Amino acid sequence: DAKTTxxxxxxxxxxxxxxxxxxxxxxxxxxxxHWYRQLPSQGPEYVIHGLTSNVNNRMASLAIAEDRKSSTxxxxxxxxxxxxxxxxxxxxxxxAQKLVFGQGTRLTINP
Amino acid sequence: xxxVSQDPRHKITKRGQNVTFRCDPISEHNRLYWYRQTLGQGPxxxxxxxxxAQLEKSRLLSDRFSAERxxxxxxxxxxxxxxxxxxxxxxxxxxxxxxxxxGTEAFFGQGTRLTVV
Numbered sequence: 001d002a003k004t005t006x007x008x009x010x011x012x013x014x015x016x017x018x019x020x021x022x023x024x025x026x027x028x029x030x031x032x033x034h035w036y037r038q039l040p041s042q043g044p045e046y047v048i049h050g051l052t053s054n055v056n057n058r059m060a061s062l063a064i065a066e067d068r069k070s071s072t073x074x075x076x077x078x079x080x081x082x083x084x085x086x087x088x089x090x091x092x093x094x095x096a097q098k099l100v101f102g103q104g105t106r107l108t109i110n111p
Numbered sequence: 112x113x114x115v116s117q118d119p120r121h122k123i124t125k126r127g128q129n130v131t132f133r134c135d136p137i138s139e140h141n142r143l144y145w146y147r148q149t150l151g152q153g154p155x156x157x158x159x160x161x162x163x164a165q166l167e168k169s170r171l172l173s174d175r176f177s178a179e180r181x182x183x184x185x186x187x188x189x190x191x192x193x194x195x196x197x198x199x200x201x202x203x204x205x206x207x208x209x210x211x212x213x214g215t216e217a218f219f220g221q222g223t224r225l226t227v228v
Contacts, residue, residue: 036217043115043202043219044154087153097206098144098167099217101153 004088009106012078020073020105022088027068031090034099035062035073039084044101047073049091083109115220117203123226124193131189132223136205143186144217145178146202147171154202160186161208193227200224 005023012018024033034049048055048062050071055062061074075082087104091097116135124130136143142161146154157176158168162183172178175193180186190197201224204217 041221043204043221044217045219046216049216085153097142098156098159099146099154099204100156101146103151103153 004090004102006086006088006102006105008103009108011108011110013110014080015077018075018078018082018107018109020075020086020088020107021070022072023070024088024090025069027090028092030092030094032093033062033064033068033071034089034091035060035086036089036099036101037082037084037086038104039081044087044099047086078107078109080109080111083107115203115205115218117201117220117223119223120221121224121226123228126195126227127192129189129191130193130225131187132201132203132225134186134188134203134205134220136185136203137218138184139207140205140218141183141208142206143180144204144206145186145188146204148200148202148222149198157188190225193225195227198225198227 032049032051035047036044037047038044048057048060050062063072085104085106087101089099118133144159145157148154156169157172158178160180163180175191178188200222202222204219206217207215
């Protein structure tokens with residue numbers, strides 16, 4: 001399973017944008033980049049996913065490098081409820097499509 | 112449908128006892144996944160079902176673990192002769208079959224926290 005590398009922790013202030021980086025230098029052509037987050041005492045929840053082009057949804061934006069070896073999850077205006085562990089995951093569209101989680105980035109939001 | 116539900120939310124058991132957890136996925140979801148999560152770590156894949164067929168099992172799933180999804184709806188995960196190392200959060204997730212590119216999102220339950228004393 002392809003691996004991703006994320007910073008262990010990041011901190012930001014409420015109402016400011018947050019950029020969460022992820023490196024995935026061994027990504028293959030059939031891997032999609034997925035982001036999930038896990039709030040305290042909750043199961044993970046889907047945030048966004050993409051292949052090559054940048055993606056936007058109501059929760060966040062995903063910026064993917066041209067060579068696909070890195071990506072950035074962007075929270076445009078962080079709130080206290082965005083404090084969570086964010087996981088960047090490479091998901092093969094073939095087969096089981098199981099999610100292989102790393103340790104993720106623990107995001108702290110300061111009021 | 113209110114999402115994936117898991118029961119119980121918490122379980123404390125003595126070492127050597129058997130425990131069984133239940134997962135009710137979102138009703139139309141074909142795929143059901145089990146994960147285990149220990150403190151400070153990301154979830155680890157255990158096994159998955161497509162309808163009633165168990166299609167993949169992780170090496171983490173020792174002989175003491177068994178999972179079933181008898182009618183392709185709810186699933187159970189049983190641990191026999193529990194050990195202290197089995198203490199963890201057990202998460203269930205469900206999803207549709209990937210009919211669109213990139214797959215479909217997985218919906219997770221809140222998990223069952225197992226403590227073996």
